[in-house]
Amino acid sequence: MRYSEDRIVIYRELFAFAAIIIGDGCPTKRAPGYAEQGKDAVVTGSDTDQQLVQRAQRGELRAFDLLVLKYQGRIGTLVSRYVADPGEAEDVTQEAFIKAYRALPKFRGDSAFYTWLYRIAANAAKNHLAAKGRRPSADVVIEDVESFEQSDLIADAGTPEALAMGEELYKVVESALAALPEELRAALTLREFEGLSYDDIASVLGCPVGTVRSRIFRARDAVDERVREQLEGSSGIR
Amino acid sequence: MNTNDKDLEALSALMDGEVQDLELRRLLVSVGSDTELRARWRRQHMVREVLQERRLANTGIDVSAGVAEALSDGSSVGRGPIWSVAVAASVTLAVVMGGQQLLVPEDSVVTPFAVSELGGVVVPVGGAQPIQASLDTQSVPLQVQQSDLNNRRSVETAALYERLASDRYRKLSERHSAASAPIHPAPYITHARAAELADESLPDE
Structure with missing residues (x-):
């Protein structure tokens, strides 16, 4: 584990050094969907969302399906904070996604898709409780949600089981990363931790963009193999 | 590289917002018939989540099939x-x-x-x-x-x-x-x- 964290530091230094060599100080152009959060870089994937949302707005259910697969865990976690019963929480989560799809024509892209989806889910959960004459199962305040994308609430794993699962999976991923060949790990690390675009990674690593894309894919492929084994052996993940 | 690998590579690039429109169109067609692609997409996002946050959201929930079924009854986006x-x-x-x-x-x-x-x-x-x-x-x-x-x-x-x-x-x-x-x-x-x-x-x- 320590090994991997050291590697991340090394790649950050490598990136900074390469930026100087490139000559314009720093290739400040970040990848689509990249956002700064305090000192840490976070890849949000909002550009991917935008592509999928635009297609879903044209009626492509498969594009919306990918958004559901991407966000159902987080939305489910949010809903579970309101609705204690797992079955009801799943129903409300499903209802939230259906409402979001129906309302897609009203989504103009002024905010991130997830921000918008989050609000729909929170409203659905509150309405569900109101209809049942109940109060939220947790002390959740979402009225002031302007900055909730940076809030821990969104990423909150919720249950201790989910937290343990996350920690376990983190170890597996870290171990898989450490076992990657150098060039694959470099490409994936620069993407996931620095949020660099493929163009910038190509500049840093001195290889064609197509090679970057291929390396990132092969790195993810290798990590996925380990993750899949882990998840299949886990009863908590369907 | 076989066709499936091409789709998987495109899926990886889609995560990074690095796919062209034509490629995305082809990928979405494949997603409709390839359950492994859907599963891979979900796992890749879980990996990103744990890498960046060291924790994982609710993994015991999967409403994708229910949502797809409900929407396929009236699949066009509400006008x-x-x-x-x-x-x-x-x-x-x-x-x-x-x-x-x-x-x-x-x-x-x-x-x-x-x-x-x-x-x-x-x-x-x-x-x-x-x-x-x-x-x-x-x-x-x-x-x-x-x-x-x-x-x-x-x-x-x-x-x-x-x-x-x-x-x-x-x-x-x-x-x-x-x-x-x-x-x-x-x-x-x-x-x-x-x-x-x-x-x-x-x-x-």
Whole structure:
């Protein structure tokens, strides 16, 4: 584990050094969907969302399906904070996604898709409780949600089981990363931790963009193999 | 690299917002029939989540099949009440216009439409009355003879246009139903549900 964290530091230094060599100080152009959060870089994937949302707005259910697969865990976690019963929480989560799809024509892209989806889910959960004459199962305040994308609430794993699962999976991923060949790990690390675009990674690593894309894919492929084994052996993940 | 690997690589690039539109289109087609692609997409996002946050959201939930099933019953994105009203209005307009043409009295002299520039040729326009074009594009109505022959022709013409209008109305109705069906489970519930939809407080962006 320590090994991997050291590697991340090394790649950050490598990136900074390469930026100087490139000559314009720093290739400040970040990848689509990249956002700064305090000192840490976070890849949000909002550009991917935008592509999928635009297609879903044209009626492509498969594009919306990918958004559901991407966000159902987080939305489910949010809903579970309101609705204690797992079955009801799943129903409300499903209802939230259906409402979001129906309302897609009203989504103009002024905010991130997830921000918008989050609000729909929170409203659905509150309405569900109101209809049942109940109060939220947790002390959740979402009225002031302007900055909730940076809030821990969104990423909150919720249950201790989910937290343990996350920690376990983190170890597996870290171990898989450490076992990657150098060039694959470099490409994936620069993407996931620095949020660099493929163009910038190509500049840093001195290889064609197509090679970057291929390396990132092969790195993810290798990590996925380990993750899949882990998840299949886990009863908590369907 | 086989086709599946190409899709998987495209899926990886999609995570990073680095796919072209054409490639995305192809990928979405594959996603529809390849469950492994969907599973991979989900796992890749879980990996990103744990890498960046060292924790994982609720992994015991999977509503994707339920959502897809619910939406496939009426899969087009809701166009909203305004769209439905527009379609209904166009149908109404078509019916009214068609009906007006059929209600022209047989013995009336109709103000002619603009005449085509085909000199000396009788051109039936709009199904109203035959008119004759002049060389200087002036509109010149034909003298309507009130003979039995003409009356019979008028009746036949009216019957013909009635059939045409009826066909047009039927086709527009079908289009209206087709447009409304994916949004609303039953035809003509559209406007009744508009109020219901308005009550659902969708968030501002």
